[in-house]
Amino acid sequence: MAMVPDGSTDVMLSARGVVKSYWKGRNEVPVLQGADLDLERGEMLAIMGASGSGKSTLLHILGLLDEPDSGEVHLAGERIDALADRRRDALRNRAFGFIFQFYHLLPELSALENVLVPQWIRHGPISYWSHRARLRREAQDLLERVGLGHRMTHRPAELSGGEMQRAAIARALAADPIVLLADEPTGNLDATSGQGVLDLLRDLNRERGLTMIVVTHDPNIAQQADRVVRLAEGRVEEWSPALA
Amino acid sequence: MYKYLLCWRYLRTRYIALASVISVMLGVATMIVVNSVMAGFAEKMRDRLHGILADVVVESYTLNGFYEWQEVMARIQAVTGDEIVAMAPTMECPGIIDFRVNGEVWNRPVQIIGIQPKERAKTGDFAEFLIDQRGHQIPPSFDVPDELRPTTTASELLKDFPVDRQNPDDLLIEQELQQEMKDQSPDSGAILGYALATIHQKGMEDIFIAPPGTQVKLLFPRFGQTKAEASLLAATTIGYFKSGMSEYDSTHVYMPLEALQQARWLYDYKRGVGAVNTIQIKVKPGVDLAALSSRIQAALDRMKPRFYQVQTWEQKQGPLLGAVAVEQSILNILLFFIIAVAGFGILAIFSMIVVEKTRDIGILKSLGASTAGIRGIFLGYGLLLGAVGSGVGMAGGLLFVHYINEIEQVLSQITGRKVFDDSIYYFNRIPTIIEPMTVIWIVAGALLIAVLASIWPAQRASRLHPVKALRFD
Structure with missing residues (x-):
């Protein structure tokens, strides 16, 4: 079995009947109650929903950060939700790129080092040092691409919110993922920075044909996606601005 | 990575x-x-313990020791061959020393050890621990130098007597006075443990309470057929034993072996031999001391069962x-x-x-x-x-x-x-x-x-x- 599915089908990522509940004390809180979703190759999909509707939970399950209670997740036709930990770790490293609302950069590392982390995880010491120059150059190119060429040696504490999110996008792209999963990527940014980040994601989608899911509760952001779905009562339903 | x-x-x-x-x-x-x-x-x-004790020590269970030490040494030599470097017979017994300090008689318990100094020096570092008042090393000997001999009538007369070296009568008188002086003062030199002869005060130089020439009297048990009795022996302090082990430096008094044997009534004048209760043995380097001492023990047990105890220096200092x-x-x-x-x-x-x-x-x-x-x-x-x-x-x-x-x-x-x-x-x-x-x-x-x-x-x-x-x- 290849480390990352080759994706010969048009549906890149899909969820079938995904159920997930949380326990708060003795009370079971159902979040997803049979969510179905198909994400096509090169598509930019926005998932909307009220707070607590399960948007992030669905994203985490799709990106193998969490496991569904039942249901299936497929990546390029291959079921991935029941894989062994080792394969799940590898897929998170190679197939998915995550962008979080609070950037989640490692504070001890510079912007460049943060972008290199996925490569550090992927490579052993010998492999990394033998490809070090190339990997650093690629990371630098990514930072240049997101407009942080002049901030490479800065630590997260020395960057603005928009810059941190751009660094996080560069990190998500570093492993050359097949699906980008963005959880409220502009939720912590002012309008200008948020639009800049969104434009960047849109450009990446168009230039690279990068398949991506953007979780948001902002209809203005959702409008910029190819397709919008909404999570309501634990299920996914198609949504269009006209319905708003 | x-x-x-x-x-x-x-x-x-x-x-x-x-x-x-x-x-x-x-x-x-x-x-x-x-x-x-x-x-x-x-x-x-x-190092110091080993310096004081020889590699292997043969002791008799009784303090009175044994006269046949030459036969014992010959037997030891026979069973050990060329593994032995030297042997020294010694006589050890507890006693009390007394000497005058500022007009008062001070006394202390001691361990009196009679040795043949040159033989004893061959069996360990004994000679390295012998010093004079200034800390200089002295030879292993009990000879009392004239300057340390106490003042006696003869010595006073000798000091004041104008000797005419050309007059044979004067030379004869000088010779007789010298003999008289030797007769009047003890001929035995004693080497005292350094801590026995000094008082140590922190931060100050040690004070000698028994400087060289001090007349000491040693009281110890002598051989008796019916009951234990004490003997007294006078000696002149000629040097000090400073090993660095306070236990030894504060109790050891070294005496000439023969003088101690005679004073303890453990000397056979007819045969010209005295008893010893310890034989110190120095062994060649690399020899297994425990195995050697077992062999000696077995050989001596055959000579006289349950009389001798053979121990290596480590076994003796085991505790x-x-x-x-x-x-x-x-x-x-x-x-x-x-x-x-x-x-x-x-x-x-x-x-x-x-x-x-x-x-x-x-x-x-x-x-x-x-x-x-x-x-x-x-x-x-x-x-x-x-x-x-x-x-x-x-x-x-x-x-x-x-x-x-x-x-x-x-x-x-x-x-x-x-x-x-x-x-x-x-x-x-x-x-x-x-x-x-x-x-x-x-x-x-x-x-x-x-x-x-x-x-x-x-x-x-x-x-x-x-x-x-x-x-x-």
Whole structure:
């Protein structure tokens, strides 16, 4: 079995009947109650929903950060939700790129080092040092691409919110993922920075044909996606601005 | 790859972890210093004990000893062949010494040892411990120099007598007065233990209460057929025995063997031989002393069963050497607790760091880090802390041991009092021995404790759920 599915089908990522509940004390809180979703190759999909509707939970399950209670997740036709930990770790490293609302950069590392982390995880010491120059150059190119060429040696504490999110996008792209999963990527940014980040994601989608899911509760952001779905009562339903 | 880079980065940026490094460092350095000093002291003590006692000692169970010591020595020679270098017969017995100090008679319990000084010198370092009042080494002999002989009528007459060297009568009178002087003053020289003859006061020079020439009287048991009786023997102090072992220096009095035998009524004038109760044996280097002493014991048992006891010097000093070894072990166990405390420090600090780094752990997992990888970061971090702490501690400890005497001098100057009083131990310098295996064990122990202390926090970190970790506030 290849480390990352080759994706010969048009549906890149899909969820079938995904159920997930949380326990708060003795009370079971159902979040997803049979969510179905198909994400096509090169598509930019926005998932909307009220707070607590399960948007992030669905994203985490799709990106193998969490496991569904039942249901299936497929990546390029291959079921991935029941894989062994080792394969799940590898897929998170190679197939998915995550962008979080609070950037989640490692504070001890510079912007460049943060972008290199996925490569550090992927490579052993010998492999990394033998490809070090190339990997650093690629990371630098990514930072240049997101407009942080002049901030490479800065630590997260020395960057603005928009810059941190751009660094996080560069990190998500570093492993050359097949699906980008963005959880409220502009939720912590002012309008200008948020639009800049969104434009960047849109450009990446168009230039690279990068398949991506953007979780948001902002209809203005959702409008910029190819397709919008909404999570309501634990299920996914198609949504269009006209319905708003 | 990320494990090593993050370990190294955490070490450089998490200053709180330096507290663990410092505690491991201090623990390792302390253990190295204490072990080196204790090993140095123990070795010095062994050297001195071995210097006083010959390699193997044959003793009779009775204090009265045995006359047939020449036959015993011949038998020993026969069963050991060329493994023996020298043998010396001695007579040891407890007694009381008294001498005058400022017009008062002082007395003390002593161990009186009759020896043939030249023979005794061949069986150990005995001769190296003999000094005069100024601390200069003196030859192993009991001859009393004329200047140390006490003032007697004859000596006074001799001092005032105008000798005409051309007059044969004058020369004859001088000769007779000299003989008279020898008859009037004791012919026996005695070598006293240094601590017996001096008073030591901290920070001051030792005061000689029995300077050379002091007339001492020794009281000890003599051989009696029906009951124990005491003999008295006068002697002139001619030198001192300073081994550095206070137990010996404060009790030993060395006398000529024959004088002691005669005074104890253990001398056969017809045969011209006296009894001895100890034979000191020096053995060639490399010979198994325990095996040799067993062979001698077996041979002597065949001569006279249950009469002789043969022991190596280590067996004879077993309780003292054993006590030092036990002391060293207990001290090591106690000191190891210092490193164990450092281990708990690592555990506490790591637990704190894991909490602080919870979100980072979630980030790493979202980027593909495995459970084993996260565990590896913290185990590696613990190992690195242990390695840095024990490495710096080892270097610091070895440097401290190397310059321990210079450090002692500086501390003495700062505090205004001697930290290491050399007059207590009779060493000029603090003795130290660095045993490489001990250092290796200490460092390995510190590393092991550091890793063990990081297992639990590392395990906790690795089991964090990525989503919960990412949402951690």
